[in-house]
Amino acid sequence: MKKIYHLKTCDTCKRILNQLNLDGFEIQEIKSNPVNAEQLQEMYVLTNSYEELFNKRARLYKEQGLKDKNLSVEDYKNYILKEYTFLKRPVAIIDNEIFVGNSKKTVEALVSKTQ
Incomplete structure (x- = not known):
């Protein structure tokens, strides 16, 4: 399986996707087609x-006061399913390997895997 979850309005996602060879990838835009359970x-x-999949830099994370709460595993799961902005992005799955987020190390590993 080769799949990427991204947000089309995110400049960082656009920059990362432009660095990748996307042949054979299924690409899912998470605002118009949110991830399911x-x-x-x-x-x-x-x-x-x-x-690890949760975006703690999301505006809603601060607005809803979640940064001051001790969230459980189930909380993280439910917030991601309820609101697309809580999924750290981009998320790329290549076979049984996952790349989450936009850290330099993660992006470099993803780029080398897709070349």
């Missing part, structure tokens, strides 16, 4: 952590 479960199996 099954897709999130696939990501969880590869990361073993909903927190």
Whole structure:
């Protein structure tokens, strides 16, 4: 499986996608087509952590006061399913390997994997 979850209005996602060879990838835009429970479960199996998939830089994270709460595993899962902005992006799955977020190290690994 080769799949990328991204946000089309995110300049960082656009920049990263432009660096990749996207041949054979299924690309899902998460605002118009949010991740479902099954897709999130696939990501969880590869990361073993909903927190790793959770975007703590999302505006709603601060607005809803979530940064001051002690969130459970189930909380992270439910927030990601409820609001697309809570999914850290982009998320790329290549076979049984997952790349989450836009850190320099993650992007470099993803780019080298797609070349």
